[in-house]
Amino acid sequence: MFVSGLIASSRERPEQAAILHADLDSFYASVEQRDNPRLRGRAVLVGGGVVLAASYEAKAFGVRTPMNVRQALSLCPNAIVVPPRMSAYSQASKAVFEIFRDTTPEVEGISIDEAFLDVAGLRRIAGAPVDIARDLRTRVRTEVGLPISVGVARTKFLAKVASAVSKPDGLLEVPPDQELEFLHPLPVERLWGVGEVTARELHERGITKVGQLADMGEGPLAAVLGPAIGKHLYALSWARDPRRVDTGRRRRSIGAQRALGRRHRSDEELEAYLHGLADRLGHRLRKARRVCRTIVLRMRFDDFTRATRSHTLPEATDSGQAVLRAARTLLAAALPLIHERGGLTLIGLSLTNLDHADTMQLSLPFEPRAESTLDSTLDALRDRFGAGTVTRAALLGKGEGLSVPILPD
Incomplete structure (x- = not known):
């Protein structure tokens, strides 16, 4: 069974798991719960006509974004609807990113509530990557008052999957020698590029797990999904992702x-x-x-x-x-x-x-x-x-x- 903080011996690692994916949990809703004590532990919907964010208490009833608020309330009648406060979310994001950049200069922001961090060069001064991730989570909770989930892995793709699996408010490391053990039992929807249409195509052929997709082979995948997406998904199914954390990336x-x-x-x-x-x-x-x-x-x-x-x-x-x-x-x-x-x-x-x-x-x-x-x-x-x-x-x-x-x- 895969557990948070699972660590392999450094002598067994072909490469170090030193990329962190840090993702604030239900960001807008968490800010509202932080700032209003009566909302803590309650189902919270942020939005007007459409749900922009839902607390995990609301998600437990099947509420998702961007669901219509009336539909969300039919699923979760006791939910409290609050209007969005974009300035508060912007301030919270800036505070969290200050912690990211104080942790390492190698930060690639993805959105206001998530980022990749490369901590490969910090072992001697800050400890193992999983320890750095643990300290980062503590600082975000203590200094900003928000829960954050962190995945630690050798590649950006696996780090992002690990943070998603660890939610809410979790920490999960994927050691290099256990990547396929972690990845292959997961549903194919965990792969970047598998949306509703692609998932339906795969499910119709009995492919529901990443391991089944990996066993299918690149050629058959390309025949079903097209050469580009077939090659992309096959590589991810074998944990291949050569991209590094890009600190100079500009918005596309x-x-x-x-x-x-x-x-x-x-x-x-x-x-x-x-x-x-x-x-x-x-x-x-x-x-x-x-x-x-x-x-x-x-x-x-x-x-x-x-x-x-x-x-x-x-x-x-x-x-x-x-x-x-x-x-x-x-x-x-x-x-x-x-x-x-x-x-x-x-x-x-x-x-x-x-x-x-x-x-x-x-x-x-x-x-x-x-x-x-x-x-x-x-x-x-x-x-x-x-x-x-x-x-x-x-x-x-x-x-x-x-x-x-x-x-x-």
């Missing part, structure tokens, strides 16, 4: 979304919300000194199915108007589908194919970019007085929507 995309609930929204309302999302993302893009080439419209329908539409621009941009024009074109093309499916419960926008603004190619006749523009003026106002200082008239009375905190770029 940025996005924002707005939950709409189940009330019917007119085409004009959808476009107004899209304007707000485009403004918000344009501001973030310019603040990070990035440019984008691809705009992606994300839609969720009443049955929780999703669809995306994308458009790639001929040249990279950080112009709010260019982003908005592309987004409006995508929305206009998607309206027949939206009407057919009975409307949206969520609309989102993502900017991908990001690059450094300094590498942006100037168009003929090579005139320098204007310093004083409407975008720069609005950015200055929002930076000085807050995100909601200036808004579009179409959004008056509707609010800016939630702005989910993100890691610094």
Whole structure:
């Protein structure tokens, strides 16, 4: 049986298990329980129309994200619904990441509530990786007041799986000589890249465990799932993951979304919300000194199915108007589908194919970019007085929507 803190002799290890995956448990809900004593030990739902986070007490009743709040309450009638407080979550995240970076300079943030840490070079000054992980958990609990689960393994993939298996509030090390013993009994859904569709394909062929997938072989897997995904999953099933912790990694995309609930929204309302999302993302893009080439419209329908539409621009941009024009074109093309499916419960926008603004190619006749523009003026106002200082008239009375905190770029 696999237990937390299982350690093999260093002489038996082909490589050291020195990558940590640290993941805060039910982050938003845990912050609410930390700050409000009456919520501790209770089922808590964070959100409005949609559940953004659920405490483990609520998850025990089958509540999941992003479930509709009414559906969640039908499963867990005693749950307490609280509105999100994004500023509190952002502050908590910053405090936790300070502990991460005080533990090791080798930190790769994945989101505001999880990160990979490489502690391979710290054995002489801080002890074994599992001891470092134990100390990190203690510090996060003591200094920030939040539970955190940590997986320790030789690869990023196994460390992430270990942290997930150890939840809630757990610690699990996977020694190199016991990786397959740990991995092969797990369900195939634990593998990165196995979503609902891929899992169904595998289950129809009687493949439910990682070990069964590994025994299937790369060739048969590729024949069923395609060469790329077949090769990827076969490698993971044998614990092969060569990626290292990347401290210099920059965001490959940025996005924002707005939950709409189940009330019917007119085409004009959808476009107004899209304007707000485009403004918000344009501001973030310019603040990070990035440019984008691809705009992606994300839609969720009443049955929780999703669809995306994308458009790639001929040249990279950080112009709010260019982003908005592309987004409006995508929305206009998607309206027949939206009407057919009975409307949206969520609309989102993502900017991908990001690059450094300094590498942006100037168009003929090579005139320098204007310093004083409407975008720069609005950015200055929002930076000085807050995100909601200036808004579009179409959004008056509707609010800016939630702005989910993100890691610094």
